Amino acid sequence: MKLANEHILVTGGAAGIGAALVLDAAQEGASVSFCDINVEGGRAYEKELLAKGLSVFFTQADVSNFDNVSSAHAKMVEKFGAVTGVANNAGVNAYFDPVTMTDEEWNSFFGVDLKSVWHTAKCVLPAMRAAQKGAIVNIASIHARMTFPGYFPYAAAKSGVIGLTRNLALDEGKYGIRVNAVSPGYTLTPLLQSWFEQEPAQQAAAMKVQPLGRMAQTSEIAKVVTFLLSADASFVNGADWIVDGGLHARFA
Numbered sequence: 001m002k003l004a005n006e007h008i009l010v011t012g013g014a015a016g017i018g019a020a021l022v023l024d025a026a027q028e029g030a031s032v033s034f035c036d037i038n039v040e041g042g043r044a045y046e047k048e049l050l051a052k053g054l055s056v057f058f059t060q061a062d063v064s065n066f067d068n069v070s071s072a073h074a075k076m077v078e079k080f081g082a083v084t085g086v087a088n089n090a091g092v093n094a095y096f097d098p099v100t101m102t103d104e105e106w107n108s109f110f111g112v113d114l115k116s117v118w119h120t121a122k123c124v125l126p127a128m129r130a131a132q133k134g135a136i137v138n139i140a141s142i143h144a145r146m147t148f149p150g151y152f153p154y155a156a157a158k159s160g161v162i163g164l165t166r167n168l169a170l171d172e173g174k175y176g177i178r179v180n181a182v183s184p185g186y187t188l189t190p191l192l193q194s195w196f197e198q199e200p201a202q203q204a205a206a207m208k209v210q211p212l213g214r215m216a217q218t219s220e221i222a223k224v225v226t227f228l229l230s231a232d233a234s235f236v237n238g239a240d241w242i243v244d245g246g247l248h249a250r251f252a
């Protein structure tokens with residue numbers, strides 16, 4: 001029970017990696033609050049986990065909107081008390097053309113994939129500072145280091161997540177709060193499936209270069225995040241852990 005007595009907040013917890021984070025943290029003894037824009041999916045998942053005897057709470061929030069995040073956070077605190085750990089997971093892909101992308105699209109995308117990390121931090125840090133304890137894990141991506149053509153400006157947002165992780169790690173360390181990033185490689189989720197549907201040739205090409213001959217299960221990302229949220233990782237701070245089966249070690 002790595003997370004006994006903890007209250008973990010997971011964003012984008014209704015599906016994919018986020019759903020695995022909710023499950024793993026709850027199985028490790030935490031009370032887990034999660035938010036999502038997918039209300040139906042979030043409620044169904046909450047029901048499923050409650051039926052298993054796990055301590056979970058779902059509420060709607062669009063992480064790009066601070067007022068949404070703030071009111072969801074208030075409900076979570078009312079349910080389980082102060083948040084002691086956060087997994088900033090909600091994110092979307094981007095496939096824009098730099099010429100035709102509009103200001104609105106730019107702001108909307110960066111609101112979800114980058115600004116959201118600041119939104120949750122703004123909500124949870126006061127109580128964490130007061131408690132002199134806390135852990136935040138931000139889901140970045142291997143795209144922060146190397147990316148694909150046609151993915152504009154996803155790599156920029158995910159690089160920003162790692163930069164924000166370093167800023168927060170240095171500034172909050174004095175309060176006993178650790179902030180780290182996890183950069184997954186190919187992970188079998190609805191997001192990845194939708195990309196493969198758009199680019200079928202990429203699926204076979206991606207499989208061919210996997211050093212372990214397969215892509216990650218969501219639970220394999222969740223285990224790393226749970227570790228980083230737990231006291232077992234008490235001296236890990238400001239790090240970006242690549243969890244990509246070795247893909248980043250490959251030149252071509």
Ligand SMILES: NC(=O)c1ccc[n+]([C@@H]2O[C@H](COP(=O)([O-])OP(=O)(O)OC[C@H]3O[C@@H](n4cnc5c(N)ncnc54)[C@H](O)[C@@H]3O)[C@@H](O)[C@H]2O)c1
Pocket residue numbers: 011012013014015016017018035036037038061062063064089090091092093112139140141142183184185186187188189190191192
């Ligand atoms: N799947 C991969 O291969 C992969 C690899 C590297 C990084 N990532 C990152 O991991 C994270 C999770 O990805 P995934 O593959 O599980 O995606 P997914 O699309 O399968 O699930 C994402 C969840 O976030 C929710 N969400 C989207 N926008 C939201 C918003 N504005 N507010 C609240 N919730 C929102 C969705 O409804 C969904 O439930 C993302 O940040 C993604 O960039 C994924």
